[in-house]
Amino acid sequence: MKIIVSHDIDHLSVREHIFKDLIIQKYLVWSLLELIKKKISLKIFSRKIIRLFKKDSWNNLGKLLKFDQVNGVDSTFFVAVNNGKGLSYSLNQAKTAINLIKKYDFDVGVHGICFDNYEEMRREYEVFKEISNLNNFGIRMHYLRLNQETLENLAKIGYLFDTTILSDNLEQEYKIDELTEIPFHIMDGNLLGPRQNLTLEEAKEKTMKLSERAEKENKKYVALLFHQRYFSEEFPQYKNWYFWLIDYCRERKYEFVNYKKFITDTRCPITITLKPTQVS
Numbered sequence: 001m002k003i004i005v006s007h008d009i010d011h012l013s014v015r016e017h018i019f020k021d022l023i024i025q026k027y028l029v030w031s032l033l034e035l036i037k038k039k040i041s042l043k044i045f046s047r048k049i050i051r052l053f054k055k056d057s058w059n060n061l062g063k064l065l066k067f068d069q070v071n072g073v074d075s076t077f078f079v080a081v082n083n084g085k086g087l088s089y090s091l092n093q094a095k096t097a098i099n100l101i102k103k104y105d106f107d108v109g110v111h112g113i114c115f116d117n118y119e120e121m122r123r124e125y126e127v128f129k130e131i132s133n134l135n136n137f138g139i140r141m142h143y144l145r146l147n148q149e150t151l152e153n154l155a156k157i158g159y160l161f162d163t164t165i166l167s168d169n170l171e172q173e174y175k176i177d178e179l180t181e182i183p184f185h186i187m188d189g190n191l192l193g194p195r196q197n198l199t200l201e202e203a204k205e206k207t208m209k210l211s212e213r214a215e216k217e218n219k220k221y222v223a224l225l226f227h228q229r230y231f232s233e234e235f236p237q238y239k240n241w242y243f244w245l246i247d248y249c250r251e252r253k254y255e256f257v258n259y260k261k262f263i264t265d266t267r268c269p270i271t272i273t274l275k276p277t278q279v280s
């Protein structure tokens with residue numbers, strides 16, 4: 001079975017949010033609630049506050065790229081080239097991130113902000129194409145936002161794939177014109193987010209159950225999302241879940257593929273024809 005790991009990039013620094021949105025304020029409130037509910041210790045809470053003042057907090061991109069590379073996790077990263085809904089990094093920051101991801105030779109696509117205006121959606125596609133120098137790439141919408149026309153419009157614009165649909169039911173890929181819709185199945189925040197009450201062990205259990213079900217039902221793939229922001233000491237549960245997950249997939253001998261490779265493999269399975277050995 002194939003495992004598609006992806007990382008949405010919602011934040012690249014703390015600073016980008018100052019006077020632009022309410023992300024820092026919300027983060028403080030949620031962290032305080034987690035402390036009160038005893039979901040995090042005072043030590044972790046203090047770490048979260050202290051790290052708000054560190055220059056490289058909320059980035060973790062370099063660390064995650066290294067980790068994935070060392071562990072053979074061929075992942076896909078989604079970077080936004082527009083602002084909205086708490087996503088506030090600049091185009092320059094996006095460009096630096098895209099270049100770094102390309103340097104590591106990982107797949108990179110668009111983290112879409114606009115989902116309900118064709119022209120604006122097209123603009124995001126063109127901007128990404130220009131700053132990434134790529135012709136073929138996919139997309140996942142920020143906050144998984146979609147309306148009736150979004151997928152058709154993404155197909156019309158020329159995206160290779162979309163992976164915005166979160167399916168608990170292990171739904172597999174399908175085509176919408178030239179676009180391949182690749183539903184994904186596990187999202188970090190749905191297991192360990194502040195609205196959930198799962199412990200790390202429960203999150204692992206839920207992940208294992210889903211992968212066992214996928215195996216039993218002979219599914220081609222399971223796709224999952226781990227936000228790069230959580231690859232940090234401030235989010236020990238998320239980070240430990242990701243470490244565990246990669247180990248688990250390796251133990252089960254699953255094959256890590258990125259979205260682009262998944263499509264290539266699915267579309268044209270490589271057939272190797274061996275010439276018969278000549279006997280003289």
Ligand SMILES: [Zn+2]
Pocket residue numbers: 008009010111141142143
């Ligand atoms: Zn997002």
